[in-house]
Amino acid sequence: MNLFTTLLLAAAALAGTPGQGLATVLPPKAQQAIEQRSAAFIGAPGFAEVDITQSCGDEAFYTRERFPKSGQTAFRPDAGLDALTKAVLLVDCAEAPLPHARYLIRYHLDRVPQAGQGQREYVEVLRFNLGPQRYQDVIRHVEREFWPPESIFGIGPNLAWRFVFGPVQGNRAHVERASRAELNQTDAAKQDCLGMPCLSAASPTDPSDVWRAFTPSTLSAAVYREPNDADLPGPARVAQMLFLSATGGSGQAEPSESASIGQPEMVFRISKNVSGQDSGITGLLHQQGLMDDAVSELWTLLRLSPGSGPEWHRKVVHRAGRQ
Template sequence: MMNLIATLLLTSAALAGVPGQGLATVLPPEAQQALEQQSAAFIGAPGFTEVDITQSCGDDAFYTPQRFPQSNQTAFRPDADLDALAKAVLLIDCAEGPLPHARYLIRYHLAPVSQAGVAPREYIEVLRFNLGPQRYQDVIRHVEREFWPPESIFGMGPNLAWRFVFGPVQGNRAHVERASRAGLNQTDAAKQDCLGEPCLSASSPTDPADAWRAFTPPTLSAAMFREHNDADLPGPARVAQMLFLNATGGSGQAEPSESASIGQPEMVFRISKNVSGQDSGITGLLHQQGLMDDAVSELWTSLRLSSGSEPEWRRKVVHRAGRQ
């Protein structure tokens, strides 16, 4: 009998990772309505269409041995402990297909729920820009027509945006409650700013050296997932996760900020993958604001990775007026 009960409990926890089969907390009507209104406003922003992510990236496509080498080792899903930030990027690359040359602009907000004991919701927007066409034009500009490579190898796919609302259910830390998608035409994409640089710029942004200080972060937990063609370097999801882990002291658990909101999120990430140069390289930049700190108003963290080199971590601190 005890073995049967244990099996049922494990099965219940594992099913919690399946949409519609999780054991969610029942909220009072007013709290539930407020949560639904906030979620609907975020997901249904102008230009976005709500979608079922499982139609674009179902279980068979997402839970592959290539993406989760340790899958099928427990009764739980392999992403049961995966943070929402990395999961959002993985889901997009699963639904849309990976790109060899891309930039990601990620906005992250953790919103408390107005009910004691109820876990907050994570609101994540990911804009993905395909820089393959720019890289292709850069290459053929210096090559005779007969030697032009196929444009397809530089990556085919639109510029787009996804929005997710994540919440925990039993056995699954980051369960997709709602998702929406928007296409970005070339004009709209060209107007987007990625933390001080045009999002479609095919160059690696640089910052004044005297404003940054190198540092060595605490040891970060290893990735539980693999990304497409990440044998030499981490992929965009892992770079975003590394920055997130460092920002949260290694826990991967953010804390709500009283001065942050969906419109002014506490974390904004820029991830650039193979956007310039001949060698593989990926960079990440994190801007934190709304910090619960009397002296520090903003915190910038950069991470640069290139083949054959150690990760380069740098930080820039912006102090409040008169508090340095």
């Protein structure tokens, strides 16, 4: 092994280890600002800071099943993966995937003043288990002796994860800090997922006449796999497809001057097998804080079902007097 390869392997290994890697050295004030914002985000009421590697370590995350091309280069297979997609993959790794679930994902890109390389990405993933509702719907119409096992509908709490991602050499989205919270049924029932109750078993409504069909730019292929994604993309891929569409295919978000951690520029709702007998997954993205004089909000809807191609629709909300 030559020296160049050795250095690449060392950098890649460090980049995959929390708290290590060749991170950008920032001015003291910029570093302090990042630490304060990260601490407030991670330490929100109800959240407990955790070491993600204890719930989803390298052996659990970097599997051949998840990353089929793992080991083909000196770098981690997720080295170029965006923070949004990685957050969903990490949650489903740490908690185990659910067959019937809804995700509410909030994304904010924060660029610290006086630190051109000091951007951080703040991602919150709330996951709601709709398996119990689906189970009750099924047994309501079936004789007791024919009831299926409840476990096949998915066992797991309603929960939330928060991640702070930063770039290090060899890793675009390195987890700097993470925290976790569980939501009891009462709190989960109060959560709103872009205009509908997060625990609702209803399918999102069809686009109204203000929505328009469109075809996004070519989207890069996924470098990962998700459980049971042979027929339909999983939640991480649907979120990534919406993110790629919103960023013109680049997967690189731009900072918004009017957005914040509390009012993020992107909010996603992913609904996986939440109603009906057939499989299906839908994704809805709401963008606000746009750097556009005429447009204040963008809504993007993606619907996927077995045997058919993706259906894309978009709704544009113009600023007053600018339509």
